[in-house]
Amino acid sequence: MVDRIFDLYDELEKQRIMLSFKGDLSPDLISALLSLVERKMNASEPDNRVRKRVFNVVMECLQNLYHHNSRTIGEAGDSKRTDDPQGVVMIAHEDAGYSVLTGNYMAKAEVSELKQHLDHVNGCEPQQLRELYKNKLGDGKFTKSGGGGLGIIDIARKSGQKLEYGFVPLDNDNTFFSLNVNVTS
């Protein structure tokens, strides 16, 4: 493993990753990550609007990881099993702006609904996204996490670009979901 450290470091460097985290996500850890993102963005980005958009996207992505997570690591009774949601989050700073990359396991049963939602959002122009957001906001429905399906729409509005996503099936019940959100600076 020790000889892999350089490779990992080198890969992160090449991808211009300014922050990367993989592991359990508790509300406290989300707070710590957000505070770190804020500090790094203050240092690297002069435009307040871009800083806020990146912060917003990271915040919504982390909360998606937190709320829509299937805990596949270890079976019940396994000492390695954890009840905290797991995920990976990376922020890359490229010439054109920032990329917020997240990944987590989710229930396979929820994949088709999420994919449909992402495709719908990706098919919308900015003004349509705003209308979609307003309609969902005003529809009086709450989801378990409280957002009522607004998260992805908000992420797309803040990004202003198409959302890149992928699904990698793991087993009968779980799929790995990857999301890449670009924010232009």
Add this chain to the structure above:
Amino acid sequence: MTNILLDGSPKTPTVHFDGATGQLELRGRSIPENSIEFYKPLIDWVDHYARSPKANTRLRVQLEYFNTSSSKCILDLFKKLETVRSRGGDVIVEWHYEADDEDMLEAGEDYQAIINLPFKMIQIEEVDGK
């Protein structure tokens, strides 16, 4: 009725709801994982206040960030204030946004479009107490 006075935290806003003056304020950040839990007492408070409101009620909203999980709860707060208005009370929502934060201005306009309350958009330099 008892006032609500909550200090802000990295994920929750400063809250000051004063039933004697009709002055309500939300300020800072609203990005908790469980917004419903945080907002329920606030919504209940406004529900109670709406039974015998002051002639003039003002809600000042001065948020730097809020998550989508909070957005429906904030909408519910506004809906309770619609009740105050329908009972003859004068209600105004003062929506603050930082000068270069057009996303926050848009968010205020989105609420304005779906809520039957007068909104006043107020541009500020910076959210207090960041």
